[in-house]
Amino acid sequence: MNIPMVDLKVQYNAVKEEINRGILEALEKTQFILGPNVTAFEEEAAAFLGVKHAIGVASGTDALHLALAAAGIKEGDEVITSPFTFIATAEAIRYVGAVPVFVDVLPDSFNIDPAKIEAAITPKTRAILPVHIFGQPADLSAIQAICTKHGLLLIEDCAQSFGADVDGRMTGSFGAFGAFSFFPSKNLGCYGDGGLITTSCPELAEQVKVLRNHGSKVRYHHSVIGFNSRLDEIQAVILRVKLKHIREYNEGRRRVAHLYSSLMADAGVVTPFEDGIGTHIYHQYTLLTDRRDAIMKALADAGIASAVYYPIPLHKQDVFAPDYSGVVLPVAEDVSSRCMSLPIFPEMTDEQVRRVAAVVTSVR
Numbered sequence: 001m002n003i004p005m006v007d008l009k010v011q012y013n014a015v016k017e018e019i020n021r022g023i024l025e026a027l028e029k030t031q032f033i034l035g036p037n038v039t040a041f042e043e044e045a046a047a048f049l050g051v052k053h054a055i056g057v058a059s060g061t062d063a064l065h066l067a068l069a070a071a072g073i074k075e076g077d078e079v080i081t082s083p084f085t086f087i088a089t090a091e092a093i094r095y096v097g098a099v100p101v102f103v104d105v106l107p108d109s110f111n112i113d114p115a116k117i118e119a120a121i122t123p124k125t126r127a128i129l130p131v132h133i134f135g136q137p138a139d140l141s142a143i144q145a146i147c148t149k150h151g152l153l154l155i156e157d158c159a160q161s162f163g164a165d166v167d168g169r170m171t172g173s174f175g176a177f178g179a180f181s182f183f184p185s186k187n188l189g190c191y192g193d194g195g196l197i198t199t200s201c202p203e204l205a206e207q208v209k210v211l212r213n214h215g216s217k218v219r220y221h222h223s224v225i226g227f228n229s230r231l232d233e234i235q236a237v238i239l240r241v242k243l244k245h246i247r248e249y250n251e252g253r254r255r256v257a258h259l260y261s262s263l264m265a266d267a268g269v270v271t272p273f274e275d276g277i278g279t280h281i282y283h284q285y286t287l288l289t290d291r292r293d294a295i296m297k298a299l300a301d302a303g304i305a306s307a308v309y310y311p312i313p314l315h316k317q318d319v320f321a322p323d324y325s326g327v328v329l330p331v332a333e334d335v336s337s338r339c340m341s342l343p344i345f346p347e348m349t350d351e352q353v354r355r356v357a358a359v360v361t362s363v364r
């Protein structure tokens with residue numbers, strides 16, 4: 001019995017008939033670009049997330065890029081973000097010509113440390129882009145207060161946090177924009193690439209819709225240089241089916257995480273910390289340990305997958321290191337050297353969780 005990081009097949013099997021039927025209907029209709037399922041998914045996602053507008057785009061990376069572009073962020077601007085995230089967060093900032101300014105993270109939640117943000121603000125700062133890392137909401141009320149005080153935009157990277165809430169309010173509904181990814185392994189995933197931008201501002205929503213469609217509002221009339229970045233009709237079919245189950249999927253992740261944490265309480269590793277600011281939906285279950293290599297080897301020998309998200313903080317990546325040589329972010333650097341993630345998916349059985357936890361516990 002091998003255990004993968006995420007088992008997409010068991011989830012597909014559970015919703016197979018509805019997805020297959022929906023895809024066949026979409027094929028018969030032949031409205032492949034910005035068709036009825038995209039529109040319906042955008043409305044259903046907006047209602048679920050508690051925002052006025054949700055706009056489907058081609059990926060989570062594009063969601064960040066188009067949100068930054070629609071916000072008018074450009075060359076010469078600075079955007080404050082986390083160094084402990086997937087590269088796309090900072091790539092998108094560079095796509096619009098702006099400079100990512102990395103602020104260190106908290107040692108327990110791994111989210112950006114609000115207490116360190118103000119020192120990084122300069123006259124060039126235009127926005128703060130927190131990441132809800134591993135599915136746990138960043139401290140949005142603290143970050144929002146800083147944005148208000150300094151006149152900055154809040155843009156949320158929600159690629160790992162679909163359905164994670166703070167007191168009932170969803171991540172992606174706090175900022176001027178939320179950017180979501182539907183990469184297959186994300187907690188709401190489609191069967192290819194896909195993304196979503198949320199906003200409650202009608203003007204910004206309109207701007208994003210123009211940008212995703214070649215800078216055009218009226219066909220063959222182009223007002224700005226835009227992009228080809230649309231959510232695909234077939235992916236929208238899949239997402240509409242899965243959206244109906246996202247609460248139960250996220251609850252399944254929490255069940256797995258809590259069982260892991262109780263089984264590994266004495267395993268000599270640091271299990272994930274829930275800071276109580278919002279609901280952690282455990283896109284990843286991430287430990288800290290000084291015995292990472294030994295644990296990963298023992299898991300691999302037992303046929304169990306594991307992964308390091310993320311081994312190198314962004315300011316140390318080859319692409320950024322020359323420009324950030326003087327930057328020291330001790331918490332992100334320490335966490336990157338000791339973190340590792342275990343298999344987690346909503347359908348994981350208690351037996352599978354017990355097997356993984358037993359192997360982790362056996363490494364001393």
Ligand SMILES: *Cc1c(COP(=O)(O)O)cnc(C)c1O
Nearest residue numbers: 059060061086088089159181183
């Ligand atoms: C996955 C991810 C992205 C990028 O999403 P894609 O759909 O793969 O382009 C951006 N930010 C974070 C934090 C992610 O995990």
